[in-house]
Amino acid sequence: MKTYRADLHIHTVLSPCGDLDMSPGKIIKKAKQQNLDIIGITDHNSTKHCSVTQRLGKKNRILVMMGAEVTTREEVHCLAFFEDIEKLSQFQEFIDVHLPSIKNKVDYFGHQVVVDENERILEEEERLLLTALDVGIDEIERKVHDLGGIFIPAHINRPKYSLMSQLGIVPPGLKAEAMEISKHIGVSEFLKKHQEFKDFGFGLIRSSDAHYLEHIGEVFTGFEMNSASFAEIRLALAGREGRKTIAV
Amino acid sequence: MMKVKDIIDDLGLTVFSGKSGLERELTGGYVCDLLSDVMGNAQTGQTWITLQTHRNVMAIASLKDLAAIILVKDNKPEEDTLKQSEEEGIPILGTAEDTFTIAGKLFNLLKNQQ
Numbered sequence: 001m002k003t004y005r006a007d008l009h010i011h012t013v014l015s016p017c018g019d020l021d022m023s024p025g026k027i028i029k030k031a032k033q034q035n036l037d038i039i040g041i042t043d044h045n046s047t048k049h050c051s052v053t054q055r056l057g058k059k060n061r062i063l064v065m066m067g068a069e070v071t072t073r074e075e076v077h078c079l080a081f082f083e084d085i086e087k088l089s090q091f092q093e094f095i096d097v098h099l100p101s102i103k104n105k106v107d108y109f110g111h112q113v114v115v116d117e118n119e120r121i122l123e124e125e126e127r128l129l130l131t132a133l134d135v136g137i138d139e140i141e142r143k144v145h146d147l148g149g150i151f152i153p154a155h156i157n158r159p160k161y162s163l164m165s166q167l168g169i170v171p172p173g174l175k176a177e178a179m180e181i182s183k184h185i186g187v188s189e190f191l192k193k194h195q196e197f198k199d200f201g202f203g204l205i206r207s208s209d210a211h212y213l214e215h216i217g218e219v220f221t222g223f224e225m226n227s228a229s230f231a232e233i234r235l236a237l238a239g240r241e242g243r244k245t246i247a248v
Numbered sequence: 249m250m251k252v253k254d255i256i257d258d259l260g261l262t263v264f265s266g267k268s269g270l271e272r273e274l275t276g277g278y279v280c281d282l283l284s285d286v287m288g289n290a291q292t293g294q295t296w297i298t299l300q301t302h303r304n305v306m307a308i309a310s311l312k313d314l315a316a317i318i319l320v321k322d323n324k325p326e327e328d329t330l331k332q333s334e335e336e337g338i339p340i341l342g343t344a345e346d347t348f349t350i351a352g353k354l355f356n357l358l359k360n361q362q
Contacts, residue, residue, distance in 0.1 A: 074302055136302055136326065159284075167304040168283035 001242065004228050007031070007220045008040030008065060009079060009154065009180060009207035012049040016110035016130050019212045023119045024053040026213055028060050034217030037228050040065040040207070042079050042154075044129040045099055047092045048114045051085055056117055063228040069154055070095065071130075072137040074166045077154040079180065080144045083230045087147045094143055098133040137167070141175055150234060151175065155182040155209060157190060170200075177237045178203040178245070183219040187247050203237045206247045222246035250274045250361050252295070252316045252339055259343065259353055261318065265330045266339035274315040276358060279351050283308055290314060297351050301325050306332035306340075314338060318354075320347045 010027060011018040024041075031039050039057070041050045041064055050066035057064035066088050067081035082088040103126060104112055112125035133140065137153075144151040153163040156170075156179050163170060163179075170179075179202045181190050187206065191198055205221040225232040225243040236243035253270040256263065263270070275293035280286050281300055290296060292313045298305065301323050309317055310332075316339045319325065325333065325340050333340045343350050 074300060138302070138326070165282060165284045167302060168287045168308050169304060171302065171304050172307075 001224050001226060003246065004037040004063075004223045004225065005035060005217070005220045006038035006040070006065075006205075006223050006233075007034075007036050007208050007210070007217050008038070008081075008152075008205060009042050009069070009209045010039055010216060011069075011209070011211045012041060012043055012053070014046055014049045014112055014114055014125065014129070015043045015211065016104060016112050016128070017211050018043070018110075020111065021213050022211070023115050024049055024056050025117055025119060027053060027216065028056045028062060030213045030216045031057075031062055032060050034220075036062065036217050036220060038063045038065060038223065038233070039216075040067055040079065040081060042067050042069040044069055045071060045095055045131075045133065046112075046125065046129050047082075047088050047095070048123070048125070050088060052115075052117055065230070065233070067149070068095070070140055071132040071161070072140050073132055073135055074137055075132050075161055076137050076163050076166045077161045078137065078140065079150075079152040079154050080140075081150040081152075081230070082147060083149070087149065090147055091143070091149070095133065098135050099127060099129075100131055100134060102128045102131055104128040137163075137171070137174075145175060150177045150230075150237065152178045152180050152205065154180050156180065157185060157194070158182050176202055177234065178205050180205050180207055181247075182206075183208055203239060203245050204247050205237075205245060250358065252341075255295070255354065255357060256341065258357055259318075259350065262342040264319075264325055264340040264342055265333040266316075266337055268334075269316065269337040269339045272315045272338070274358075277351060277354050278314075279347055287311065295354065297347055297354070299323050299347070301329060303329040303332055305329060306336060306338065309338050310336045316341055318343060318350060320345060320350055
């Protein structure tokens with residue numbers, strides 16, 4: 001077993017709020033500098049920067065978890081990850097059906113561009129990504145799991161766009177591989193404030209939610225497992241077969 | 249004191265569920281779509297006007313002992329939300345109108361009762 005450093009919540013330039021410097025190439029370079037072994041690419045309601053980042057990650061021995069940060073109908077942000085391009089593109093189709101067609105206002109929200117490994121612009125996303133899908137959290141969770149994915153409500157203790165702000169309490173019976181707590185609070189402090197999570201059965205992770213290069217890897221989660229792979233990460237999140245996560 | 253059943257005709261509301269709670273007394277209203285805020289600030293006996301349909305709506309209504317829930321803009325409760333409303337006996341009502349309009353009407357109705 002080895003401990004891998006993972007920052008599973010990173011935005012790229014495709015997210016309107018993501019800095020223009022957040023190209024796949026620069027993100028991988030920065031992740032390398034930060035000694036990260038695993039990163040998650042999680043743009044708002046889009047998966048379109050995942051495959052290029054994964055290709056670049058492979059060359060640099062970084063595992064890229066491909067996913068998105070989706071906004072549910074209740075305006076809860078949730079991370080979703082998929083094992084391969086096919087599942088990922090099926091999830092992209094689901095997003096395309098459920099994302100309302102509101103045109104992005106670049107001056108107000110920022111650019112939403114897809115680039116290649118050399119930072120050439122391939123596509124400008126016209127639809128505003130910073131809005132909610134028209135489906136609720138339960139249906140999205142089911143879709144992610146139907147596609148064999150990993151579902152993690154994001155920064156659950158944040159005062160906005162979180163499970164706790166939007167839905168008050170964790171819905172009983174919600175199926176999630178883990179919960180992400182915000183980077184502004186340590187795990188022990190969080191558990192002191194929220195005793196109810198102590199024996200909750202969800203793993204806790206912390207990530208940077210980086211929108212700027214300098215924030216990548218600022219906060220990360222340790223994954224103790226045999227190798228860096230989607231399947232091993234799933235085991236570690238569940239705390240099964242000797243694998244585990246270490247978030248401080 | 250007004251009861252939940254007293255506002256149904258005047259406001260033209262649909263009763264989705266929780267009929268056993270129509271006799272509940274109604275002390276006022278609360279308007280918000282952030283469940284965390286409702287949990288912190290709604291008062292016992294209020295009618296909660298919202299567009300949220302998730303089952304946690306019922307969890308909070310029960311926790312705060314609210315009189316009823318009014319879903320706006322033709323939103324329908326999800327299946328497990330309905331079920332819980334039946335179990336708790338807290339009615340879920342519905343309207344095609346938006347929050348501003350229905351809240352204004354309820355406000356006037358309550359004011360005129362005093």
